[in-house]
């Protein structure tokens with residue numbers, strides 16, 4: 516430790532500050548907001564917290580995620596999206612709730628799955644199709660329309 520301090524004094528000092536700030540932040544979300552997010556997450560089998568709406572995503576990461584969900588064939592009846600740009604409190608609280616620092620955030624059956632990068636790699640590996648299929652969240656084979664994306668307008 517002493518050797519570290521001598522060799523990397525500038526590394527050790529800044530590390531302690533974000534940790535302290537984080538422990539203060541984790542007490543910040545009110546019970547009401549936590550309950551509201553619990554309800555949002557439980558409102559459909561597939562829930563996306565995003566910037567903008569499925570029809571008009573307002574960020575490339577949200578657009579890419581909604582597009583992937585559409586291509587997987589997520590059933591609109593099994594899907595709910597929450598626009599964090601309409602609710603600054605939700606935008607911050609969802610990060611604490613999931614312990615994930617960015618938007619979009621995907622939940623399937625109330626379980627946090629990940630953000631855009633995770634969803635993209637799960638789509639490539641086939642894991643996303645498996646998770647959505649297990650959640651019974653895909654449109655039946657004979658139906659045509661999945662989640663509306665801006666590509667389908």
Ligand SMILES: N[C@@H](CCC(=O)N[C@@H](CS)C(=O)NCC(=O)O)C(=O)O
Nearest residue numbers: 574576616617618619630631632633
């Ligand atoms: N690598 C991220 C990309 C998403 C991202 O970086 N989102 C940023 C810019 S949209 C974000 O949410 N920043 C915090 C905020 O805007 O509140 C992922 O896999 O989802």
Ligand code: FES
Nearest residue numbers: 566573574575576
């Ligand atoms: S809003 Fe700028 S990258 Fe998402």
